[in-house]
Amino acid sequence: MVSREFSTVGVIGLGYIGLPTAAILADSGVRVIGMDVSPVNVEAVNNGQVPFVEPGLREVVERAVAAGNLSASTETPAADAYIVAVPTPFTDAHSADLSFIEAAADGIAPKLTGGELVILESTSPPGATEHMAERILKSRPDLTAGDLLVAHCPERVLPGRIMVEMATNDRIVGGLSPQAAEAAKTLYQTFCTGEVLLTDAKTAEMAKLTENSFRDVNIAFANELSVICDQLGIDVWELIELANHHPRVNILQPGPGVGGHCIAVDPWFIVDAAPEASRLIRTARETNDAKPEWVLGRIEQALEHHGREATVALMGLAFKANIDDLRESPSLSIAQRLVERAPEAQILAVEPHIEELPAGLSGSGNVSLAGIEEALDSAQVLVLLVDHDQFKAIDSARLQGRTVIDSRGIWR
Numbered sequence: 001m002v003s004r005e006f007s008t009v010g011v012i013g014l015g016y017i018g019l020p021t022a023a024i025l026a027d028s029g030v031r032v033i034g035m036d037v038s039p040v041n042v043e044a045v046n047n048g049q050v051p052f053v054e055p056g057l058r059e060v061v062e063r064a065v066a067a068g069n070l071s072a073s074t075e076t077p078a079a080d081a082y083i084v085a086v087p088t089p090f091t092d093a094h095s096a097d098l099s100f101i102e103a104a105a106d107g108i109a110p111k112l113t114g115g116e117l118v119i120l121e122s123t124s125p126p127g128a129t130e131h132m133a134e135r136i137l138k139s140r141p142d143l144t145a146g147d148l149l150v151a152h153c154p155e156r157v158l159p160g161r162i163m164v165e166m167a168t169n170d171r172i173v174g175g176l177s178p179q180a181a182e183a184a185k186t187l188y189q190t191f192c193t194g195e196v197l198l199t200d201a202k203t204a205e206m207a208k209l210t211e212n213s214f215r216d217v218n219i220a221f222a223n224e225l226s227v228i229c230d231q232l233g234i235d236v237w238e239l240i241e242l243a244n245h246h247p248r249v250n251i252l253q254p255g256p257g258v259g260g261h262c263i264a265v266d267p268w269f270i271v272d273a274a275p276e277a278s279r280l281i282r283t284a285r286e287t288n289d290a291k292p293e294w295v296l297g298r299i300e301q302a303l304e305h306h307g308r309e310a311t312v313a314l315m316g317l318a319f320k321a322n323i324d325d326l327r328e329s330p331s332l333s334i335a336q337r338l339v340e341r342a343p344e345a346q347i348l349a350v351e352p353h354i355e356e357l358p359a360g361l362s363g364s365g366n367v368s369l370a371g372i373e374e375a376l377d378s379a380q381v382l383v384l385l386v387d388h389d390q391f392k393a394i395d396s397a398r399l400q401g402r403t404v405i406d407s408r409g410i411w412r
Contacts, residue, residue, distance in 0.1 A: 005080065006030070006080045006081040006117060006183075006186070006187050007030070007031060007080055008030075008031045008032075008033065008077075008078075008079045008080050008081075009022075009025055009030055009031070009032050009033075009079055009080065009081045009082070009083060009187070010032075010033050010034075010035060010076065010077045010078075010079035010081070010082045010083070010108075010111075011025070011032060011033070011034045011035065011082075011083045011085060012035050012076065012082060012083065012084045012085065012086060012104045012107065012108070013035070013036060013084065013085040013086040013087075013100075013104070013122075014034045014035070014036035014038075014041050014042070014045060014051075014072060015036075015041075015052075015085065015086075015087070016052065016054070016159065016162070016261075016325065016327075017085045017121060017122075017155045017157070017162075018034065018036075018083070018085030018086075018121075019034065019041075019045065019050065019051075019057065019061070020054065020057055020060075020157075020162045020163060020166055021083055021085060021121065021155075021166065022034045022045075022070060022083075023057060023060040023061045023064050023070060024060060024163065024166055024167060024191045025190060025191060026064035026067075026069035026070035027060050027063060027064045027067075027069070027070075027191075028190045028191040029069065029190075030069065030190055031069055032064070032069060032070050032071075033071055033072070033073060033077040033079060034070070034071070034072040034073070035072070035073055035074065035075065035076050035077060035107070036072060036074065037074065038051075038074075039074055041072070042072040042073060042074055045061060045065070045070070045071070045072035046065065046071060046072050047065075048061055048062040048065040048066060049061070049062075052324060052325070053323060053324040053353060054159070054160070054162050054163065054323075055160060055161070055163065056162075056163035056164070057162070057163055060163065076104075076107035076108055076110075076111055077111070078111045079111070079116070080115075080116060080117070081116060081117040081118070081119070081183075081187055082108050082116065082117070082118045082119065083119045083121050083153075084101060084104045084105075084108075084118070084119065084120045084121060084122060084132070085121045085122055085155070086100035086101060086103070086104050086122050087100050087122070087261070088100065088101065088122045088123055088124055088128075088265075089261075089265070090265055090268050090269070090272075094268040094271065094272060095268075095272045096124065096125045096128070096268075096269050096272065098124070098128060098131065100122070101120065101122060101124065101128060101131075101132050102132075102135055104132075105132045105135040105136045105139075106135070106139065108136060109135075109136045109139045109140050110139075110140075112136070112140060112143060112147075112148065114143060114147040114148075115147065115148075115149075116148060116149065117149040117150075117151070117180065117183045117184060117187065118132070118133070118136070118148060118149065118150050118151075119150075119151050119152070119153050119184050119187070120132055120150075120151070120152045120153075121152075121153055121154065121155055123154055123155070123208050123209070123212075123261075123262060123265070123266055123269075124152070124154075124205050124269070125205065125209070125269040125270075125272060125273055126202045126205045126206050126209075126269075126273055127202060127205070128152075128205060129150060129151070129152040129174070129176065129201040129202075129204075129205060130150075130176060130201060130202070132150070133145070133148065133150040133176055136148065136150075145176075149175070149177070149179060149180040149183045149184075150175070150176045150177075150180050150201070151173055151174060151175040151176065151180045151181055151183070151184035151201060151204075152173075152174045152175075152201040152204040152205050153171060153172065153173045153174070153184055153188060153204065154172060154204060154205070154207065154208035155208075156169050156170075156171070156172075156208065156211065157169065159260065159320065159323050159325050160320070160321075160322055160323050166191070166192075167191055167192060167193055167194075168192075168193055168194050169192075169194050170194040170195045170196070170197060171188050171192055171194060171195075171196045171197065172197050172199060172204045172207050172208070173185050173188065173196055173197065173198055173199070173204065174198075174199045174200050174201040174202065174203055174204025174205065174207075175198070175200065175201060176200075176201050178198075181198045181199070181200075182198070185198060206270075208266065209266045209267070209269050209270050210270075212262045212263045212266040212267065213266060213267040213270055213281050213284075215252075215263050216258060216263050216264075216266075216267050216281070216284050216285060216288060217280060217281065217284040218251075218252050219252050219254075219255075219258055219263070219284075219288060220283070220284035220285075220287040220288050221251065221252075221284075222236075222240065222251055222252045222253060222254040222255075223254045223255070223257075223258075223287055223288055223291045224287050225239070225240070225251070225254065226254035227291075227294055235412070236254060236409070237253070237409035237412060238412075240253065240254075253408070253409065254291075254407075254409075255291070255330070255407055255408055256291055256292055256295045256330045256331055256334060256385050256407040256408075257288055257289065257291040257292045257295075257330025257331075257333070257334075258288040258289075258291075258328075258330065259318075259319025259320065259327065259328045259329040259330050259331070259332075260319045260320065260325065260327055260328055260329075261327045261328060264288070264319075264328040264330075265328060267281050267282075267284065267285045268285060271285070291330065292330045292333050292334045292337070293337075295330075295334055295383070295385075295405070295407055296334055296337055296338060296341070298405045299312060299334075299338060299342075299381065299383055299405060300341070300342070302380075302381045302403040302405065303342055303345060303381070305403065306380045306381060306403065308342065308344040308345060309344045309345060309346070310345055310346070310380040310381055311345070311346040311347075311348060311378050311379045311380055311381070312338065312342070312345050312346070312347050312348065312379060312380070312381040312383060313347075313348040313350055313370065313375035313376075313378075313379035313381070313382050313383065314331065314334065314335050314338070314347065314348065314349050314350065314383050314385055315350045315372075315375065315382060315383060315384045315385055315386065315388075315391050316331050316350065316351060316384070316385040316386025316387075316388055316391065317329060317331050317332045317335060317349055317351040317354065317358070317385070317386070318331065318351060318353060318354075318386050318388075319331065319332075319386075320386065321386055321387045321388050321389070322353070322388055322389055323353060324351075324353035324354050326354075326358055330385075331385035331386055332358065332360070332361075334383075334385060335347070335349055335361060335367070336360045336361060339361060339364045339366060339367050342366075343366055344366075345366060346366060346368075347366055347367040347368075348367075348368060348369075348370035348374065348375045348378070348379060349361060349367055349368070349369050349370065350369075350370050350371065350372055350375045351369070351386075352371075352372070352388060352390050353388070354369070355369075356369065357369050372390060372391070372394070376394070376398045376399075379402065380402050380403065381402065381403045381405070382399060382402055382403070382404045382405070383405045383407070384404070384405065384406040384407055384408050384410060384411055385407055385408070386408070387408040387410050391410065392410050394411075396411065399411060
């Protein structure tokens, strides 16, 4: 196998992980060509703009494009190294949908000449990296496994802090060969100041799933505790605050469910890989998936009190605070179900980080996107779903005289 310098990197997928990865690599002096199936995203990047909100990203993209180190295309480029950062959703049966990874592999395969590095960064079930490599080689019988360096390097960043954590967090790199792991380590050390830990690809895949499943199990404990406390007439947030004074107890905060493309999805990949052995992980996922329905029950109780034609303000649609990311958002799920189940109600969706209603809500006649002041002036029922800073700043006097359902504990 011929080794090469990774002077040009192709990043496949310019979403919430791919674009920050491309930008930070380009800002470090590497020539980066991003590929995305969305012409809108491609045009935005080539104009030095970003198609979603992430603190610090716009400035880096602007700088990298201006320097000539970052460009984007709807076609897969020729490159010395590729980073695949495409979605890995799950099917209705909760198994991984690898079709986006397969499409990326099909686009990369014709561009290879031998010696390239291909990194799968998408969160994936064990064996997905090997599957990607096999698919590439199957379409290129002129190449052998030794002609290709293939590795898995899962992202480990928090939305809202991606540009900081991408550079500073430790990274796990798993290669299909030791040479692939070393090559990927060299590439990531271009911008990563954290420790780069080497392992095999399957262990690296499982590491990311394990991290998010650990979080999911702990959130499920808090969410289940909140339901129990509601039945017993106990303030769950006070209870957790008291319990956390124990030196070895650190209970997380409950909420309306779990969202995002990681914690709400990744545990199912473990369950799918080992269904009989992953009983706790499955139960935690089911517990968190059930929480939106519990919140809906509280809203329906409030509508019985105020009348089915009452105005309900849903405060927040994003899956977490201070971002515009709606992926797998329990808040959005609550809004969509409420629109269907309460057609007489007037529903105000209050999400300060978006400018139009998302698909699934935009065609409904009884829901509209509203500002905070409109919601506070007109709603009989206020439902706090996301702890955005704007909502934390609301004067408690504005909440008086109406039913408040606070799933985040910020208006206690």
